[in-house]
Amino acid sequence: MTQPHSTRPPAYALKIRQTPAMKLLFTLGLATLWTGAQAASFDCNKAVGTTERLICSDAETSALDGKLRGAYETALAATDAYGKKELTKEQRNWIKYARDICQDSACLQQAYTTRIAMLARNEEHIADGEVYSDCKLPGNQTVSGECVNVVSIRDPNSRVESFNQSLAYQKHSGRIIGCSRLIDLPVGVAGSNHSFGGSCVLQEGTQRKNVRICNDDMFGHFQVEPSTPQDASDKRLVDFTYAQCYGG
Numbered sequence: 001m002t003q004p005h006s007t008r009p010p011a012y013a014l015k016i017r018q019t020p021a022m023k024l025l026f027t028l029g030l031a032t033l034w035t036g037a038q039a040a041s042f043d044c045n046k047a048v049g050t051t052e053r054l055i056c057s058d059a060e061t062s063a064l065d066g067k068l069r070g071a072y073e074t075a076l077a078a079t080d081a082y083g084k085k086e087l088t089k090e091q092r093n094w095i096k097y098a099r100d101i102c103q104d105s106a107c108l109q110q111a112y113t114t115r116i117a118m119l120a121r122n123e124e125h126i127a128d129g130e131v132y133s134d135c136k137l138p139g140n141q142t143v144s145g146e147c148v149n150v151v152s153i154r155d156p157n158s159r160v161e162s163f164n165q166s167l168a169y170q171k172h173s174g175r176i177i178g179c180s181r182l183i184d185l186p187v188g189v190a191g192s193n194h195s196f197g198g199s200c201v202l203q204e205g206t207q208r209k210n211v212r213i214c215n216d217d218m219f220g221h222f223q224v225e226p227s228t229p230q231d232a233s234d235k236r237l238v239d240f241t242y243a244q245c246y247g248g
Contacts, residue, residue, distance in 0.1 A: 041069035051100045051108075058105040064112035071119040083126035090126070090155045097157035097178035101201065128154045131186070148246070150238055153182040159196050159215075166215045166222045174204035176213065183237055185246050193218040193248065197241030199227065212237060214245035221245035 042065075044056035055061050076087055094115055102108045129152035153159070156179040163176045179200035186194050197214040202224070212231055213224040223244035230236065 040065040049100075051102065054102070054105065054108065058108075061105050061108050061112070064109060064116070068112055068116055068119070071116045075119040075122050078122040079124055079126055083124065086126040086155075090158075093155055093157040093160070097160055101178045126154065128152065128184075146242075148238070148242055149186050150234075151184040151186065152234075153184055153196075156180055156182040156198065158182065159198060160200070162196070163198065163200065163213050163215060166213075167224070170222055172224065174202045176200045176211075177203045177208070181234075181237060183234070183241060185238070185241055187247075195221065195241055195245040195247075197237050197245065199231070199237060212240050214241040216245050219248055 040055055040062040042052065044052075044062070047053050047056045055065050072087075072091060076084055079087055094111075098111050098115070099108065102111055131149050131151050159182055160176050160179060163179075167175065176198075177200075179198040181199040183197050184194050185197070186192070193216055195214060195216040197212065200211055200213055201208055202211045202213075210227045210229075210231075211224050212227045215222045221244065223240075225240075231240070
C-alpha cells in the first residue's frame with residue numbers, strides 16, 4: 001500500500017523562528033564585533049608585528065588606538081610650524097620607545113592613556129618645562145645643598161639614542177629601550193654643557209630592568225645603575241645626575 005506523501009519539510013529544512021528581540025540581539029552582536037575590529041587606527045586584518053596584533057586582540061586597547069589618532073591629529077593642527085616638526089618626532093619616539101616595548105594590554109593601555117592626556121592639551125607651542133634655578137621647588141636641590149638649574153624634558157625618549165651610544169662606547173652590555181622621565185641640568189651659560197639624566201628600561205638579552213642613566217654633551221660623563229620605583233622621583237634623579245654627570 002502506498003504511504004501518503006508527507007507535507008512536513010525534512011529536518012534540514014526546518015528554520016528557527018526568530019522573534020523581533022532575537023533579531024535585535026543578533027544585529028547588536030554583529031555591530032559590536034564590527035566596532036571592535038574597526039576601532040583601531042589601522043586595518044586589523046593587515047596587522048603586522050607583535051604590538052599591532054596585541055592592540056587588535058583587545059577591544060579596549062584597540063579603541064584607545066583609534067582615540068589616540070584623533071587626539072594626535074587635533075594636537076598637530078593646533079600647534080605652530082615648529083611644533084608640528086617637534087610633535088611628529090615626539091610621536092615617532094613614543095611609538096618606538098613607549099608603545100612598542102609593551103608586552104601586554106595593561107602596559108599598552110597605560111601608555112595610550114598617558115599619551116592621549118598629553119596630546120589633549122592642544123598646545124600652540126611644543127616646549128620643554130621651564131628652567132628653575134632658585135631652589136623654590138622640591139626636587140631641584142642636590143644632596144650637598146647646592147642649587148642647580150633643572151629642566152624637565154617633554155619627550156623622555158629624545159635621549160635614548162645618545163644613551164645607547166654612551167653604553168656602546170663604555171662597552172656596557174644591553175640597550176636602553178625606553179625612558180619614562182628625562183631631565184637636563186644646564187650650566188646656565190649659552191653654549192655650555194648640558195647633563196641629562198633619565199629613568200629608563202635597560203634590556204640585556206631577554207631580561208629587562210629599570211635603571212637610572214646619565215651623560216652629557218661635552219665631557220663624556222656617563223653612569224648607569226639599577227633603580228627602584230622610588231629612584232624615579234625628580235629629587236633622586238637630580239641628585240644622581242648632578243653627582244655622576246654634572247660639570248666639567
